[in-house]
Structure formats: structure tokens, C-alpha cells
Amino acid sequence: MNSLPPGLILIAAGLLLPFGGPRLRQGLILGAPLLALWWVWQIPDGVHLKLHLLDLAWMFPGADLKPGAFDLELVRGDRLARLFGTVFAVMAFAGGLFALPQKRTTELSAAYCYAGAALGVAFAGDIISVFIFWEIMAIGSTLVIWSAATKGARAAGLRYAAIHLLGGVILMAGIADYIVATQSIAFGGDAIQNILGFDRPGTWLILIGFLINAGAPPFSAWLPDAYPETSWSGMVFLSAFTTKTAVFVLIRGFPGMELLIWVGLYMIFYGIIYALLENDMRRILAYSIVNQVGFMVCGIGLAGSADPEFNRLALNGAASHAFTHIIYKALLLMSAGSVLYMTGKRKCTDLGGLFRTMPLTMICGTIGALSISSFPFTSGFISKSMISSSAAEQHMLWVWLALMAASAGVFLHAGIKFPWFVFFQKDSGLRPPEPPRTMRGAMVLFAFLCIFLGVWPDPLYAILPYPVSYVPYTAEHVVTMFQLLLFSGLAFFLLLPLMKRTLTISLDVDWFYRKFGTAVAREFGLQGEKLQIGVFGLVGRFLERGHSRMLRVAGPQSRMARTWQTAGMVGLILILMAVYLVLALA
Amino acid sequence: MGEHLPILQVILPLIAAPVCLLVRHAATCWLIATLVSWFCLAIAILLLLQVLDGGAIRYQLGNWVAPWGIEYVVDRLNGFILVIVAAIGAVVAPYALRSVESELPERQIGLFYVMYLLCLAGLLGITITGDAFNVFVFLEISSLSSYALISMGRHRKALHAAYQYLVMGTIGATFFLIGVGLLYMMTGTLNMADLAEQLKPLAGSRIVHAAFGFIVVGMGLKLAVFPLHLWLPNAYAHAPSAVSVFLAGTATKVSLYVVLRFIFTVFGFEFSFVGQPLGPALLVLAVAGIVVCSLVAIYQDNVKRLLAWSSVAQIGYMLLGLSFATTLGLQAGLLHIFNHAIIKAGLFLAMGCVFLRLGSCRLDAIAGVGRQMPWTMMGFLLCGLSLIGVPPTAGFVSKWYLVLAALEKGWWPVAALIVLTSLLAVVYVWKVVEAAWFRDPPGTAGRIGEAPLVMLVPLWIAVGANLWFGLETSGNVDVAKAAAAALMGAVQ
DSSP: OTTSOHHHHHHHHHHHGGGSOHHHHHHHHHHHHHHHHHHHTTOOSEEEEEEOOOOGGGGSTTOOOOTTTTOEEEEEEOHHHHHHHHHHHHHHHHHHHHTTTOOOHHHHHHHHHHHHHHHHHHHOOBHHHHHHHHHHHHHHHHHHHHTTOSHHHHHHHHHHHHHHHHHHHHHHHHHHHHHHHHSSOBOSSSOHHHHHOTTSHHHHHHHHHHHHHHTOTTSTTHHHHHGGGSOTTHHHHHHHHHHHHHHHHHHHHOTTOTHHHHHHHHHHHHHHHHHHTOOBHHHHHHHHHHHHHHHHHHHHHGGGSSOHHHHHHHHHHHHHHHHHHHHHHHHHHHHHHHHHHHHOOOBGGGOOOGGGTOHHHHHHHHHHHHHHTTOTTSHHHHHHHHHHHHHHHTTOHHHHHHHHHHHHHHIIIIIIHHHHHHHSSSOOOOOOOOOOHHHHHHHHHHHHHHHHHHHOOHHHHHTSSSOOOOOSOOHHHHHHHHHHHHHHHHHHHHTHHHHHHTOSSSOOSOHHHHHHHHHHHHHHHHHHHHHHHHHHHHHHHHHHHHHHHHHHHHSTTSTTTSOOOHHHHHHHHHHHHHHHHHHHHO | OGGGHHHHHHHHHHHHHHHHHHHOOHHHHHHHHHHHHHHHHHHHHHHHHHHHHSOOEEEEGGGOOTTTSOEEEEOHHHHHHHHHHHHHHHHHHHHHHHHHHHHSOHHHHHHHHHHHHHHHHHHHHHHHBOBHHHHHHHHHHHHHHHHHHHHTSSSTHHHHHHHHHHHHHHHHHHHHHHHHHHHHHHHSOOBHHHHHHHHGGGTTOHHHHHHHHHHHHHHHHHHTOTTSOTTHHHHHHHSOHHHHHHHHHHHHHHHHHHHHIIIIIIIOHIIIIISSOHHHHHHHHHHHHHHHHHHHHHTOSBHHHHHHHHHHHHHHHHHHHHHTOSHHHHHHHHHHHHHHHHHHHHHHHHHHHHHHHHSOOBTTTSTTHHHHSHHHHHHHHHHHHHHHTOTTSHHHHHHHHHHHHHHHHTOHHHHHHHHHHHHHHHHHHHHHHIIIIISOOOTTOOOOOOOOHHHHHHHHHHHHHHHHHHHOOHHHHHHHHHHHHHHHHTTO
């Protein structure tokens, strides 16, 4: 009975969407995610759908294999799967509700297949099933980008697809090595780095494949490149699934991989610096996705200590942060999407003063902004603090300091910058009304969830992968956080006059961060450029020389490829025959 | 009825051909050809099942006892090949209806089916017979009909290609005949099983060595072993689309079968691989063929010609498996015969669909066609992935076995070469994909529709086979294993 993969409900709904009338469409859009959500909770622990589709025994002639080593496990329930399944289903529901006014049917179809595939990954019990759903996600998300039907979206979608196909190929290569090494396709038992060890290529290839989807360096740029090109509703979906599924498989496959701490920290600061320099409101939020996923990746890396208690805290932190982040980032993008839908503008410099006519959108956006800044009594606070506490309790001073500094940075770029420039600052003269009812409904739902989880985290803590003993609301936590946030807020507004004069296309906040930021960016940029010219120049020259040589050997005019005279062909045979006869008979 | 299956396998298309010649009506001929092809497939499958169950089937023609009369022998090896040939025929025949209609003048269509049936009969006959001279007879039947088929191509170049193939094919067949004649001179028999017995004490004979050389080089020509492949690219490129599909899927495979049959059954493993350096020689030719022809394929601008060059490279993979001279290597080679037949058939089927709509398979002509013929080009892409050897396609399975066989021998550079040359396949498949999807159609092109269903269904049967045999491998892997073991076991 519970052997139906919950993702299939959404995928089926997505495939049916184009064929239904408006009433059926609405029913499917709202009904399917709720059904999937209910279904997620009908799946108890253990494997419920095993398919003997794939028999890889032929790959190992003569080897003694475990029976069922290559069975696909399409439905395997456990706490982590249900946690991510829940938030994916809730997200699909709110996204569907928000996107109801969307005229293009292809976008929601693609988005539902994409969301369904994400659910599929969450419940996949073996690495091949993970890969299959992984690729469906890549296709679905590319189609979501293309649904925007602009020239920019088309080009960005192509680049996006190229990166994700590359990621898929790398992942597949890693999986191949994994299968060869383990003679099984099991996924999610021990960490992969423990099973394969650090010196097998499979470990690294799978890790890279996962990290590309997480938006890790050096491939972070696909995310802020592609997401802002989507339609006003498309980005809401995209923000939720690809990166969080990557977080999910990292929790499953690489808990306690120390490298992830540093990758995560890099992502955190990359996101902050670039978001501070950005002017497009949705690009700001795109960079902040990288930044927030950085916290989760860092948390997964922190789960490698000797004390299992700390590891559980870190993994709980990463998982719960993924949960809350999906909600508040979607909320932020819904409010940005509403603004884009009503005004058609997305540059901070073109916007401002919208609080007059869009108060509800402003309030919801602000709640999202407070959540992402982990303001006490919002959902961000109860999840992110678990990650930093885990670092603190492991006495990793520098990591902890970096995480705290980053929290202030998040407040600056997403917590204040986004709502301030979109809804307040100067009056842009725009007087758009509030968005349609369903869009407001979706925003209110998620705003409510942000506050609800912030005030009353127990329901979330109860479904985390490990039992939670963590208490978020101690006086120390709250006071630390308030101090941090209030001082960075103070800095922002004290330096506002300074900013106003320099308010051009790019960046704002205050001169210190601006100068620091540009300096860092210039540093990276310059070196990157030099490196690029050097490496590409070298490779290019090498390729050019190789190409012309190849043309001579194998090009259409070469001796090999030309159509020969019949006499030439016959001569060749005679020579061959003669050589054989001489050798054989001599 | 059941006991006469071996002769029915050949006689059915052989008799249907003159019937078609008398009828001449295009649609009727097509119907006859299609039904006969399907019957042939059913017979081939029945034969294979029988052989897998029991043992080899020996069928005495006209009840003349073996060494004097001609006998048909079906064992696991040629039962496997019969199924491949008949299956390709069964897919091509329905496909030919629309494809041939658009490419050939009305009055030639009836003749086309006559030639097709003769060619099918010839190929099945070569495979099924246990008599060395009978091989030559059927070889001539299939060759002559395929020269005629190729010459029916729309472009004038087809005539030249057919002419060159005729010259080369005739030389090949003549060499083969000389070889068989030398063997007859030495042993006084033409029956393969009898030949094998009689040749054992003659291993040191120079004449037998010469016969071996003539037979291997002669069949190597028909098989398009590098560097005897020069006739092939033009022949495949300029033939009518249905002919390209049929020949690419069958002709070279059957020739390779004859080589295997002679090397292992008639001359014996000892004579071929131990007595002379056949293994290293094949290895060198196979590697050279794979590398050179893959590179040449990359630079082609006509997709059919590109696929033809890739065929020569793929023949290299089959020979590579053979050159290992191990059971695993032989199994890999046999698997690749099967897999390459369905891969190349699928690719040429897709190009036939494109040719139907565009009248050209040049890369610049097919620009942007992916958006207008999505099913066709998706089929091409999937078969292309199989050609590269991407899991979960059939191509991956045979590449995997080749790599395993190379590693078993400890020849890791060869294993690396197999993987690296697959990257060359990525390049030439990508060239087509890029043109079809990522380039804008030429300004002159109007709207064109998807190919008709009667052509799409055969294409997707081939695509389905590529996916099916990538996932459900027990069938063909086991048959190939049994056939390889039988070939090696018969001699060791």
C-alpha cells in the first residue's frame, strides 16, 4: 500500500496539468501537493518498493554478489526522508498557490515534475534511483527556466543545463566507481568517504557531483546566473529544490566530511559579498541562497567530531535549516515575485516606497527578511543557531566566529537591504496594488509558518532526524543575537546618508563593506582574469595546433577520408595479400 | 514443419524474390517483403530457442548425407547471428514503405523489394550453411543484390559507390573462393565440419596457410576491416536510406561471422592464434581502425557518411574483442556485433526519417531539425548515447565487457584506449546533436513535420532495444557467452 513513491504523485500531476481544464488544473495544483504531503507521512521506516529492474551482476563475471545488491529501492522511509519530503510537499503547495495566476502552463508542469523528482530523491534508497531523479530534476528545472520565454532565460537555461549535465556526468562517473568498489548500489548507510576511502576517485566524483548542485565553488555562479532570469513564479520553485536536495544527499552521503566546513564557509562569504554588490533584487536573493546553503554545508561538515552528540546537533542543524530556509527564502522570493509581477521591475534603483500600496507584501517580505537574518522568534533563529552552537561546542573558535560574523552579513544583505530598497528608501513613484488573492494567500501562509516555527519550534524539532535536546531560547542565545543584529542594523542606518550619495547601479550598505567588498571582488576578478587569459590562451593555442594537425590526418581532404581511386584500393589489397603470403610461405 | 525450419529460413525470402519480380506492384511487393521478413524473424527465434535448449541442429539438404551433400548447421553462434539479421530485416521492411517511395522512382520500387529479399536470403544463407562453397554462393547472392540496392541511391555518386563496392566485393569474394578452392584441393571436401577434421594433420602445409590468408583477407574486405574499408563510407552514405539501415545492421556482421567460423571451426584456434600471430595482427588493425576512423568521422559533414565511418571504427571494437583470443574477449566481440547492429540500425533509421523530410543528411541542412522532428532526433540521441557507451544503454554493456576482457589480459593501455576512443564518439555524436538542436534552421527551410508513424515505430523499436538490452542483459549476454564458450571449447 505504501509502496507508491510520493514523488510520483507530483510528477503525474505535472504531466496531467496541460490536459486539464481550468477547474481540473486548480484542483491538481492544490490537491496533488497536499496528497503527497499526506502520503509522505504514510510511509513508515524501511524499504517499501524494491524493483529488480537493474541487474548489474553481468558487470562482475565470477564475483560472489550479495542477493538483491542491485535492487532499486524507490521508496525507503526514514526520519530524514520524511523531513525533507514534508517541506518539499509544503513548498510545492505554496508555490502552486502562488503561481495560480501564471498564464503559461508549461512552467507549472515542469515545476511539479521537478518538485516530484526532488521528493523522489528524498525517498530513494539506492544511488541509482537518486541519480535518475537527480537527472529528472535537472531537466525539470531547465524547463522551468525556459518557461520564462525571454531571450535571457533561453541563454541562461542553456548554461544552467550545461552545468547540470556536467554535474550529472561527474556524478555518474563517481557512481560507477562506487558500484565497482562496493559491488552494490546501496546509499545512505555509512558515509561514502568511510566506505570508499579518500583515495578512490568515486568519493571525490560523487562529492563534486553533489556540490555542483549545492552551488559550491567554483561552480556557484550558475545559480545567480540562471535563477533571476526565470519568471516571477519560477524562481520560487527553483530556490527550494535543487540546492536543498543537494544538502539532503550530502547529509545522507557525506556527514562529517571536514572539507565541507571550508566549502560551506566559502559559500557563506561568497554569497554575502556578491549580494552586497548587487542591485537586482532577485539576484540579491539568489546570492543569499548560496550563502544560506553554505551554512547547511558547513553544518554537515561539522558532524565529524568524536562526540556523536555534537554530530547529531550539527546534522539536525543542517536539516532543520534546510527546512526553514525553504520556507523563508520562498517567502522572500514570493514578495519579490509579487513586486516583479505588479511592476515589471527588478532593479533596486528602480524600486522603492512600495510600502504605501503593497503593505501586505512588505510585511511578508520583512518577515522573510527577519527569518533569514535568524531574528529571535522567527524560524531562522531556531535552526541556524544549532549549526553555530555545534561549532561552539566543538571549540572550533574560528569557525564559530566566522559563522557569527556571517550572521551579521546576512542581516545586512538580505535582512535589511532587500526590504529597505524595495519597499522603503526613496519614493520611486510606483503605486502598484497588492498582488492577486492567491499570491497573497501563499505569502501569508509562509509568513505564518516563519513566525510559528520561530515561536514554537517543537513540532519541527520532533521530526528532525535525531532527538533534539537543544534549547534555542536561552537568555544567552537571544541576547547575543539581538546585539549582533541591532549593531549591524545600526551601522546600516547610521551610514545611510553616505550610501545615498553613492547609490548607483551596483552596491550600497556602508563604505566599509563596500570598499572591502569591491576590493575582494577586484582581487578575485583580476586574478581570475589573469589566470583565464593564461590558461585559456595556452589551451587554445594547443588546441588550435592539434586541430590543424588533426585536419591534415583525418580531415575531409586527408588521405584517410578522401574517396580513393578504385585502382588504389585494389593495389592496397594486393600489397596486403602479398605481404601475408610472403610472411606465411617464407 | 519444425524440422524443416533451417531450410525455410533461407528458402522463404529466396522464393519470395521472384514472386515479387512477377508481381512488380509496389505495395504488394512491400507487403510480401514485410511478411516474409517477419516470418524469417520468427523462424530465427525458434531456431535459436531450439539450439539453446538442445544442441546444434544439422539439416541435410535433399537428404544427401553430410560430407557429400550440403548441410545446414545451426549452433549457438550462428543462431545468434540469424536472429540479428532477421530482426534488422523485420524492422527495415515496414520502414521501407515510405522511405523507398520517396527516394526511388516508381518503376524501381518493385525491383527494390526483389533485391532486398535476395539480399536477406543471401545473408541468412551465408550464416546458416555448413558448407564452405555454399557460403560463397550465398555471398554472391547477397553481394550482387546489395550492389544493385546501393546503386538505386538518389544521387549519381551512388552509382560510383556501388561500382567501387562491386569491384572490391568481387575481389573479396574471389579471394574467398581461391581460399576455399585451395582447401578443397588439399582435403577433397567442402563441408566445414569435415574440413576441420581433415585439416588437423595439415597444419604445417603452406597451401593451407595460403588458403587461410585468402579467406581472411577476402572476408576482411567484405567485413571492412581497416584498411580494407575504403568502399564502405561511400556505399553507406549514398545508398537509399532503408538500404543503409539494412546493410549497416547486417552485412558486416555476417562477414565477421564467416571469419569467426573459419578461424575457430574450420582452421581451429591452434592453427589461427598459436600457429601464427593472428591475435597481434588483429589487435593492430583494430586499434588503428578505431582511432583513425573515429577521427575521420569527426570531420565528416554528411551524417550518413559520419555514421559509416563510425561503423568502421565499431568493427574495430568487435575485432578487438576477437584479438584477445579469450572467451571473455570473444563474448565481448559477439555482444558488440549484436549491440552495434541495433545501435547503427537505430541511427540510420533516424537519418532516413530526416532524409525523407529534408532530402539531405548534411550537417548544415539538418540545422534546427530537432525542434521540428523531436521524436526522430530524440531517437537519434538515445541511439547516439548507446553508440558512445553511456549507461543504461546496450552500448555500455559491450564496452564494459571489452574493458573487462582487456583487463583480464592485463592490457590496461587497451582498456584505456577503449574508454578514450569512446570520447571521440562523444564528439561526433555531439556534432549532430548540436546541429539538430542548437543551431537555427537555414533561412530557406519551411515548416516540416515529424516523420510518418510507419517510420517512427521501427525507429523507436530500435531505440527501445537499445535501452532494453542496456538494462535487461541476461538474454543476449548469456547467449553470447554460450556461443563464445562453444567456439573456444570446440578447439581447446
